[in-house]
Each structure stands twice: as structure tokens, then as C-alpha cells.
Amino acid sequence: MRRELRSMVTAVICFLLVIVLNFLLPRLLPGNPLAYLTGVSEEGLTTVQEEYYVHALHLDEGLSRQFAHYLGSLLDGTLGYSFKKDAPVSSLIADRIWPTLKISVPSLLISSALGLVLGLSSGFATKRRTDSWLTPLMIVLNAVPSFLMALSLVLVFGFKLRLLPYAGLSSFAHLILPVTTLVLGMTPSRYLLVRNMVAVQAKERYVLYARQRGLSDRRIRYSYILGNIAGPFIMALGIGFGLAVSGSVVVENIFSINGMGKLLTEAVYTLDYPLVQGVLFVSTAIMAIAIILSDLAALAVNPKRRLENE
Amino acid sequence: MSRRKVLTVIGIVLLLGFAVMAAIPSAIAPYGQKEMFQSWLNPSPEHPLGTNRLGYDIMTEMIYGTRTTLVTGLLSSLISLALGAAVGALAAEEGFIGRMVDGLIDVMAMLPKLVVLIVLGSFIRGGGLSLIILISVFSWSSTARTVRARVIELKHSAFTENLRIEGFSDFHILVRHTIPNTSDILVSRFLLGLNSCIMMESTLSFLGFGDTFHPTWGTMVNMAYRNGAFIRQAYAYLLSPGICIMLLSLSFYFMSIHFSSRKEEVEEVI
Numbered sequence: 001m002r003r004e005l006r007s008m009v010t011a012v013i014c015f016l017l018v019i020v021l022n023f024l025l026p027r028l029l030p031g032n033p034l035a036y037l038t039g040v041s042e043e044g045l046t047t048v049q050e051e052y053y054v055h056a057l058h059l060d061e062g063l064s065r066q067f068a069h070y071l072g073s074l075l076d077g078t079l080g081y082s083f084k085k086d087a088p089v090s091s092l093i094a095d096r097i098w099p100t101l102k103i104s105v106p107s108l109l110i111s112s113a114l115g116l117v118l119g120l121s122s123g124f125a126t127k128r129r130t131d132s133w134l135t136p137l138m139i140v141l142n143a144v145p146s147f148l149m150a151l152s153l154v155l156v157f158g159f160k161l162r163l164l165p166y167a168g169l170s171s172f173a174h175l176i177l178p179v180t181t182l183v184l185g186m187t188p189s190r191y192l193l194v195r196n197m198v199a200v201q202a203k204e205r206y207v208l209y210a211r212q213r214g215l216s217d218r219r220i221r222y223s224y225i226l227g228n229i230a231g232p233f234i235m236a237l238g239i240g241f242g243l244a245v246s247g248s249v250v251v252e253n254i255f256s257i258n259g260m261g262k263l264l265t266e267a268v269y270t271l272d273y274p275l276v277q278g279v280l281f282v283s284t285a286i287m288a289i290a291i292i293l294s295d296l297a298a299l300a301v302n303p304k305r306r307l308e309n310e
Numbered sequence: 311m312s313r314r315k316v317l318t319v320i321g322i323v324l325l326l327g328f329a330v331m332a333a334i335p336s337a338i339a340p341y342g343q344k345e346m347f348q349s350w351l352n353p354s355p356e357h358p359l360g361t362n363r364l365g366y367d368i369m370t371e372m373i374y375g376t377r378t379t380l381v382t383g384l385l386s387s388l389i390s391l392a393l394g395a396a397v398g399a400l401a402a403e404e405g406f407i408g409r410m411v412d413g414l415i416d417v418m419a420m421l422p423k424l425v426v427l428i429v430l431g432s433f434i435r436g437g438g439l440s441l442i443i444l445i446s447v448f449s450w451s452s453t454a455r456t457v458r459a460r461v462i463e464l465k466h467s468a469f470t471e472n473l474r475i476e477g478f479s480d481f482h483i484l485v486r487h488t489i490p491n492t493s494d495i496l497v498s499r500f501l502l503g504l505n506s507c508i509m510m511e512s513t514l515s516f517l518g519f520g521d522t523f524h525p526t527w528g529t530m531v532n533m534a535y536r537n538g539a540f541i542r543q544a545y546a547y548l549l550s551p552g553i554c555i556m557l558l559s560l561s562f563y564f565m566s567i568h569f570s571s572r573k574e575e576v577e578e579v580i
Contacts (some may be wrong), residue, residue, distance in 0.1 A: 010416040016419060018426075025433050036433065145509060147516045147531060148552030155545055239420065239534055246424040250513060254535075255460040264425065269430040280422075280429045287422050 001306055004295040007235060011291040022277045033059060038083045039271045048278050053083075080274040081090040081279060082267075089278035093260060097282070100204045100244065100259035104244035106175065107182035112237055119194025124202050126195075135195065142188035150181045150254040166258040178255045181248055186240065191294050193236055197229045201300060216263050228248040231305055238294030244289030312565060317432040319562030324557055327380025331376040339370040350542045364538045368547050371530060372554065379526040379558070382442055382511050387503035389446035394503075395496060401454060402461035412458065419451035424513065431519045438521035445510050453499045460492050494569055501566035505559045512555050527551035 034040075034050065037057050045053070054060055058069045073080050077120030079089040122131035145230065157177060160164035163175050172274055201207065210220045249261030256262075267275035299306055330573050331338055340358075344366075351361040359368035401411040427444055464470055464487070473483050515522060515528030518536075522529060530551040539548045 006416070010420055013417050014420045018509070025430075029433055056467065082469070096501070138555075139563060140560065143505075143530075143556045143563060145512055145552050145555050146547065147513065148556065151531075151535070151548050151552065154540075155548070159540070193353050193536075226460075229352050246422045249424060249428070249517065253517065262341070263430060268428060269518070273433070273434075276429050276432050280425055283422055287420075 001299070001309060002282040004231075004299050004305065007238075008295045009290050011238075011288040011295075015284050015288040018280060019071075019074065022281060023067055025277070026273060027063070027146065028065070036273045039273050040083060049145075061229045074281070079278045082275045082278075084096050084270055084272040085275070089275055092275060093263065093278055093282050096258060096263045098259075099257050100245060100248050100252065100261060102169065103175065103178045103182060103257065103259070104248050105242070107179045107186060107210040108237070108241050108244045110179070110184045111186040111190055112233075112240065114183070115190025115194050116226075116233065117186075119191045120226065122199055123195035123198025124217065124221050124225065126199050126202075131195070134191075138191050141184060142192075144184075146181060146185045146250045147254065149184055150251055151176075153177050153181055154254065168258075169255075169257045174255075178223065178248075178251045178257060181254075182244060185247060186244060188292045190236070190240065194229065194233060198225055199231060201225045201228055225247055227302075234294050237297075238287075238291035241290035241294075242283075245283050245286055311391060313433040316563040318568040320522050321561040321568075324561035325565070328376055328380065328554075328558055328561070331373050332380045333377075335374045335377065337375040339367075341367045341370045343370060343374055345370070350544060352544075353546050356395040359414065359550055360544055362534070362544075368530075368544075368550070370527070372527065372551055375525055375551070376554075378438070378521075378524045379508065379512070379528075379555070382438065382526060383504050383508035384560075386442045386449065386507040386511065387500060388502055389443065390449040391448040391453055391496065391500050393446065394450035394459050394499065395492070397450060398426055398454035398457025399461050402465065415451050415454045415458070418448065419455070421448065423448050423510070427510065427514060428517065428519065433516065438524050441511065441514065441519070441521065445507055445514075449503060449507055449510065453496075453503060456495050456499055457492060457531045460495055461488060464488050464491055476565060498566045501569065505562045505566075508559060508562075512552075527555050 026033045029036065032046075034053055037059075038053055058066050077090055079093070081087075082089050082092060085092060118130075118134060122128070122134050125131065154166045154177065156165045164176050165171070166177055168174055169178075171178075198221075206224060207220060208293070210224055215224075245260070248257075248259060249264060251257070252259045252261035253265055260283065263285075264276065264279040266272075267279065315570075336342075345475070346365040347357070347361050347367065349361060349363050349365040351357050351365075353360045357369065358365050361367055362371065395410060397415065397572045401408055401415055402432040403411075427448060430444055431441065462541065470483060470487065472486065503530075511520070511526060512528030512531075515526050516535075517531045518532050520526055520532065525533070528551070531548065534544065534551075
């Protein structure tokens with residue numbers, strides 16, 4: 001119970017930290033906070049405009065009052081205002097959140113399933129052949145930068161073989177390449193996690209006894225060992241989802257998917273600071289929710305953990 | 311030779327190759343850094359990887375990019391190693407401070423690193439050095455975790471207890487015994503940290519947050535991509551810097567295997 005609780009508390013602290021960071025960044029950095037908050041350079045403003053912005057953004061009030069206004073903008077769901085795009089940040093992000101989820105959720109599920117199945121089989125028998133080629137393969141895969149993976153996939157399947165579309169997200173076929181990129185990037189860490197946990201479990205006595213009772217390897221793996229590693233594995237899913245969302249920044253840019261990651265880079269290029277901060281806020285929120293849900297799920301699958309005090 | 315040794319040797323050879331490229335690029339590069347040719351030439355014996363939009367030889371550009379890539383990775387992983395070791399040792403303390411610092415490690419490990427770095431990078435635009443500092447400030451959590459575990463283990467080991475009974479000061483034990491006993495994990499964490507710092511830097515540079523005055527391999531891929539290397543079919547230009555990053559990262563990984571497995575148990579250093 002303690003471990004799951006601790007992870008949930010950490011997720012909430014992370015979220016609060018990002019909120020404070022978002023508030024302090026434009027105000028404490030050298031330079032006019034107005035430039036950061038509007039994205040318009042000082043020279044481009046007339047005095048009247050400047051006064052208008054200063055008042056609209058409450059910069060003429062004290063820091064604590066400003067923080068209250070800032071929290072208010074988070075609570076009423078606008079997340080600030082993008083002066084560059086002339087729209088509330090939340091509405092800009094709301095349009096872009098689905099494409100990101102559409103590629104990150106399937107890739108998280110597929111990579112976790114792959115990591116679990118492969119990790120169970122090679123961690124159970126670390127001396128056997130599957131482990132001896134699969135683990136090095138995963139280590140090499142882990143060293144491939146995601147942009148290299150994405151570019152090579154586009155090149156081979158999009159340009160040379162002309163099999164799959166590589167721009168946009170208008171059909172199911174459009175999903176294949178971006179999801180494959182993310183899956184190939186995320187599977188190694190999942191696989192290694194499971195493999196190492198299983199390798200520890202395989203040395204335990206209950207495995208030995210199960211073997212002596214003549215149970216099949218498959219039975220031992222899936223109904224004995226899996227139960228014991230399920231908790232930590234599910235907990236890792238939450239963090240994995242956070243990683244998938246940030247990993248999709250690269251993928252969305254290469255595959256021209258109009259998701260949150262692409263929105264983030266566009267906002268950075270156009271110096272739209274409120275939007276940049278909004279994306280950070282939303283992605284941290286998604287991550288925190290995913291972590292809390294996965295911790296709850298880890299407790300749900302293992303009733304014993306709810307009573308244990310470690 | 312065991313498989314582990316073979317990997318270590320491969321890692322050292324690869325790294326030596328890159329180190330030479332970083333140290334004396336002018337001796338290896340086929341052309342000068344500012345020598346111009348026809349733009350978008352296809353790979354040929356004269357230009358193994360072709361030429362780019364401005365007509366620079368890509369092979370040359372890549373060899374010159376080795377130094378910035380390596381130096382960026384080295385500096386950021388050194389800083390993050392120092393941070394991680396200090397925080398890890400502090401987190402091993404018993405009581406309130408230790409618990410707080412331990413919580414801080416968890417928080418740092420959980421933050422969505424790439425997004426946070428992009429956001430901070432957009433606010434703090436200061437070129438190469440600020441990127442190095444940003445990367446290292448967000449990369450120390452796993453080092454801190456390993457160091458913390460080891461320091462706690464050492465604190466409760468029999469030989470430390472013995473030293474304490476013999477009347478050695480805490481400072482003496484820390485400097486002469488605890489720190490030497492963490493050296494192996496520090497080396498392996500340093501190598502793995504190099505790996506993740508180079509990956510992070512190249513991803514950020516690929517997204518266009520790098521220092522364009524001192525291009526790294528990631529910046530090169532970004533340039534290639536943005537200048538339409540796809541349409542020009544300059545595939546070698548697009549892929550080769552990424553492959554170099556992969557080889558560099560593997561070389562560090564192979565070397566780290568050597569260090570992380572050499573001492574599995576805690577040894578006494580007297």
C-alpha cells in the first residue's frame with residue numbers, strides 16, 4: 001500500500017510543481033513578463049496596448065494576487081489566453097488532444113503487451129536461446145533515436161515501397177507508421193523491466209515447487225509469476241503513458257499529425273508562451289491522472305497489497 | 311573471450327573512433343569545413359554522403375559535428391552525475407531531510423522530461439551552454455536513486471560499523487570508504503547518463519532547439535529534414551547522423567555493462 005500511495009502522492013506533487021513553475025517562469029526570468037505572457041515583443045506594443053495588457057493580465061497587482069488570478073484561470077478551464085492565436089488556450093489544446101491520444105494509447109497498449117509476453121518468456125529462462133538474441137536486440141533498439149526510427153520507417157514504407165501513408169491521421173492506415181515508431185521505442189524498456197523482474201521470481205522456491213509438481217512452463221509463467229509481477233508492471237504503465245505522450249512530440253512532427261506535440265513545437269516557434277505553458281500543464285495533468293489510475297489498478301489486481309504495509 | 315569482454319572491446323573501439331573524430335576533425339575530414347561544391351550531390355566516391363543545400367560535404371560536416379555532440383553529452387552527464395551523487399548521498403540520511411530529498415528524487419523522475427525541457431528551453435534561449443545545464447538539471451534522478459541505495463547499504467554494512475567502533479570520524483568514513491565504494495556505480499551511471507544526455511540533446515536539436523552555431527548531429531538531421539532532404543532523396547544525409555548517435559550510444563552502453571557487472575557485491579576498501 002505504501003509504495004502505491006507514495007507514487008500517487010508524487011504524481012500530485014509533480015502536477016503542483018508544474019503549476020508553480022508555469023506561474024513563476026514568465027515572472028521571474030529576466031526580461032519583461034509581458035513579453036512572455038503575451039508573446040508580443042515590447043517594441044511591438046503601443047503605450048495604450050501595453051497598459052491594456054498589464055491590466056488584463058493583472059501584472060499591476062501583487063504576486064500573491066496574480067497567483068490567485070492564475071489559479072482561477074486554471075479552475076475555470078480556460079488555462080490562459082493565447083494572444084497570438086486569439087483564443088483561450090484550452091480550446092486550442094482540446095482540438096489537438098485526440099490525435100495525440102489516438103497514437104499514444106494504442107502504442108502504450110501494444111508495447112506493454114509485447115514487453116510482457118516477451119519479457120516473461122526470456123526472463124523465465126535467461127540461459128535459453130530466446131533471451132540470448134532478444135535481449136541484445138532490445139538493447140540495440142533502445143539506442144535508436146526516435147527520429148531515426150521514424151525517418152527510416154517513412155523512407156522504407158512510405159517512399160520506397162509506397163505501402164503506407166506517412167502524413168496526417170485521416171484513416172486507420174495512417175496510424176500504422178507512427179504507432180510502430182512509438183511501439184519500437186517503448187517496447188525495450190518495458191521488456192527489460194519485465195525480464196529482470198521475472199528473472200528474480202524464477203529463482204524463488206514457489207517456482208521450483210511448481211516445477212516439481214509437473215506444471216507446464218506456460219502455467220508457471222502466466223498463473224504464478226505473472227501474478228507476482230503484475231503490481232509493479234501496472235504501476236510502470238502510468239509512467240509509460242506519460243512517456244508516450246512526450247515521445248509523440250517527435251512522432252507528430254515527422255508524421256505531420258496535428259496533435260499536442262505538434263502544437264507545442266508550433267507554439268515554441270511562434271513564441272506563443274501561454275500556449276506552451278498550457279501544453280505543459282495538460283500533459284502533466286494527463287500523466288498524473290494516468291499514474292494515479294495505474295496505481296489504483298495495481299492495488300485492485302492484488303488485494304494483498306491493500307493490507308501489506310511496505 | 312567472453313561475450314561481455316567482446317562487447318566492451320567493441321564499445322572502446324567505437325568510442326576511440328569517435329574520440330579521434332572529435333579531437334582532430336581536420337585530419338580526417340575529406341574536405342575543409344567551408345569548402346563548397348555543387349548543392350545536393352548524390353553520394354559518390356568523392357562525397358561519400360553527398361552534399362547539402364549549401365554545397366558542403368556532409369561527411370565533413372558530420373565529422374566536425376562529433377566534437378560538439380560529444381562535448382555536450384560529456385558536460386551534461388558530468389554535471390548530472392555530480393548532482394545525482396550529492397542528492398543521492400543526502401537522500402540516504404535518516405530523518406526528515408533524507409525523506410524530503412528522497413521524495414524530490416521521485417518527483418524529478420516522474421516529470422515529463424522532454425516536454426518540460428522544451429518549455430524551459432523556449433523561455434531560456436541561451437544557446438549551447440544553457441541547453442547543457444537544462445539537460446543535466448533534469449537527468450540526475452536515476453543516478454541519485456542508485457547512489458542512495460548503495461550509500462544506505464554501505465552505512466549498514468559490518469565494516470562501516472566496525473570502523474565507527476574503532477573511532478574513525480564520519481568524515482573519514484565518508485571520504486575513505488563510502489565514496490570509494492560507490493565509484494563503480496558512478497562510472498556505470500556516468501556512461502549510461504552520457505547515453506541519455508546525448509539522446510535528449512539530439513531529440514531537442516532535432517526539434518529545432520539546438521545551437522545552430524555549433525551544430526550537433528541532431529541539429530544536422532533537423533537541417534536535413536527542414537531543407538527537404540526527403541524530396542531531394544538525400545537519404546544518406548537524413549539517416550547517417552542518427553546512425554552515428556546510435557553507435558555512440560551503444561558504445562557507452564557496452565562499456566557500462568563492463569563496469570556494472572564487475573563488482574556485484576560491495577567490496578571493502580581499506
